[in-house]
Amino acid sequence: MPPSTADLAPTHIADDAQLPPLPDDHPGITSLFGVLLAGEIAAFYRLTAESQMAPDIRGRVAMAQMAGAEMAHFEVLAAELVRRGRDVVDTVAHYAPILDQYHGSTTPNSWLESMVKAYIGDGLAADFYLEVAHTLPGDAEGIVQDVMAETGHSEFACAEVRAAVAADPSLTSPLRLWGRRLLGEAITQAQHVLASEEDLTGLLFSEASDFTRISTFFESIQDRHAARMQELGLG
Amino acid sequence: MPPSTADLAPTHIADDAQLPPLPDDHPGITSLFGVLLAGEIAAFYRLTAESQMAPDIRGRVAMAQMAGAEMAHFEVLAAELVRRGRDVVDTVAHYAPILDQYHGSTTPNSWLESMVKAYIGDGLAADFYLEVAHTLPGDAEGIVQDVMAETGHSEFACAEVRAAVAADPSLTSPLRLWGRRLLGEAITQAQHVLASEEDLTGLLFSEASDFTRISTFFESIQDRHAARMQELGLG
Numbered sequence: 001m002p003p004s005t006a007d008l009a010p011t012h013i014a015d016d017a018q019l020p021p022l023p024d025d026h027p028g029i030t031s032l033f034g035v036l037l038a039g040e041i042a043a044f045y046r047l048t049a050e051s052q053m054a055p056d057i058r059g060r061v062a063m064a065q066m067a068g069a070e071m072a073h074f075e076v077l078a079a080e081l082v083r084r085g086r087d088v089v090d091t092v093a094h095y096a097p098i099l100d101q102y103h104g105s106t107t108p109n110s111w112l113e114s115m116v117k118a119y120i121g122d123g124l125a126a127d128f129y130l131e132v133a134h135t136l137p138g139d140a141e142g143i144v145q146d147v148m149a150e151t152g153h154s155e156f157a158c159a160e161v162r163a164a165v166a167a168d169p170s171l172t173s174p175l176r177l178w179g180r181r182l183l184g185e186a187i188t189q190a191q192h193v194l195a196s197e198e199d200l201t202g203l204l205f206s207e208a209s210d211f212t213r214i215s216t217f218f219e220s221i222q223d224r225h226a227a228r229m230q231e232l233g234l235g
Numbered sequence: 236m237p238p239s240t241a242d243l244a245p246t247h248i249a250d251d252a253q254l255p256p257l258p259d260d261h262p263g264i265t266s267l268f269g270v271l272l273a274g275e276i277a278a279f280y281r282l283t284a285e286s287q288m289a290p291d292i293r294g295r296v297a298m299a300q301m302a303g304a305e306m307a308h309f310e311v312l313a314a315e316l317v318r319r320g321r322d323v324v325d326t327v328a329h330y331a332p333i334l335d336q337y338h339g340s341t342t343p344n345s346w347l348e349s350m351v352k353a354y355i356g357d358g359l360a361a362d363f364y365l366e367v368a369h370t371l372p373g374d375a376e377g378i379v380q381d382v383m384a385e386t387g388h389s390e391f392a393c394a395e396v397r398a399a400v401a402a403d404p405s406l407t408s409p410l411r412l413w414g415r416r417l418l419g420e421a422i423t424q425a426q427h428v429l430a431s432e433e434d435l436t437g438l439l440f441s442e443a444s445d446f447t448r449i450s451t452f453f454e455s456i457q458d459r460h461a462a463r464m465q466e467l468g469l470g
Contacts, residue, residue: 041295041296044299044302045283045286045295048302051280057327057328058324060276061327064276064279064306064309065309065310067283067303068279068303068306068309068310069306070303071299071300071302071304071306072303072307074299074303075300075303088296089296092292092296093292096292
């Protein structure tokens with residue numbers, strides 16, 4: 001039996017203290033894991049495709065390591081979905097179109113665009129999913145936090161962009177626009193997902209009265225995005 | 236300090252009892268880990284390229300899982316090489332040509348050829364490396380055994396070929412030829428590696444008098460290959 005959220009999630013206790021905990025078998029949790037699973041394998045195939053643009057073996061090794069980390073997360077989510085009685089391949093097939101839409105609308109045209117996307121896109125995905133994780137019972141929250149934890153690998157992408165921009169400042173302006181586009185597409189796609197997946201909407205809006213929190217969240221995403229652009233040398 | 240081989244490797248004690256244990260810092264061990272490391276990332280990129288031929292999402296998921304498993308092994312070997320003072324990217328760059336030669340001479344032209352190669356090629360690689368592992372001190376032997384252990388994923392490749400051949404027996408003969416070619420190329424490339432890497436030759440032939448064992452090994456590889464072809468329904 002999973003312990004209650006009161007035992008395991010003290011960090012958000014101020015927000016969540018008055019809310020009833022979600023049951024572990026809430027269908028929205030399974031849907032969330034499904035979107036995450038499809039997201040991992042979509043990211044895997046995106047990274048391996050973009051590794052073609054790597055300027056050297058260092059870049060190809062880093063891309064393979066990032067892609068490998070996505071599949072390690074995939075395995076965690078796959079085991080959890082199987083435990084919940086879902087078929088992994090069916091789940092990927094169900095959510096793949098959502099992910100394809102995002103990646104199709106943000107295909108990098110250069111190695112540096114790919115690096116910005118790896119850093120900014122993964123960060124935005126983590127922002128969205130960790131926000132949803134607040135509302136989950138302890139075990140489910142832990143799984144989302146594990147698979148969304150920053151890996152050392154994204155530091156490679158950040159360092160790559162910083163160095164390139166420092167060496168050639170004329171790269172800054174187009175990459176800044178690219179970063180803004182990634183933010184816009186990520187928000188659009190997140191809204192799509194929420195609109196099309198009722199179970200997921202049920203998760204986020206299970207605290208129906210807490211509109212302040214939702215709007216605070218969308219503001220904070222912009223702030224966190226700006227901080228990441230700063231990290232990349234694109235602030 | 237690693238324990239001595241006498242403590243940890245009792246399974247080959249009958250063969251090795253008279254031999255002095257190799258020191259943990261034998262340069263051949265570092266070379267072996269280097270070839271293995273380069274082999275993992277070469278296999279990763281081969282699998283992701285061949286996933287384009289997957290007939291369905293099931294196949295794409297399986298290929299991504301196999302590729303992810305290679306990178307998990309890559310990380311184990313990378314950590315070990317770093318511990319031994321080697322640079323991971325330099326190591327990949329040094330051994331990549333050997334692996335490219337093997338993969339370049341055995342590029343599958345169909346999904347089923349790719350599946351046969353995944354099953355037969357990984358099995359042959361395991362045969363070679365596990366043979367070398369016998370001669371290693373306990374810790375190093377354990378690492379080779381871990382990264383060469385059969386994963387559940389290769390069962391997917393085996394089942395895929397068996398099903399296809401059962402449904403259409405006319406596939407048997409061309410795939411049998413393909414399997415034979417894989418064996419020939421693997422042996423050729425293994426000989427190349429041994430000829431070009433003195434440190435590695437030093438590992439295998441550190442028991443210079445034991446020619447019987449080497450020739451027994453090459454015979455046993457043929458037997459094990461035949462057993463795998465049987466498993467695939469190509470016997």
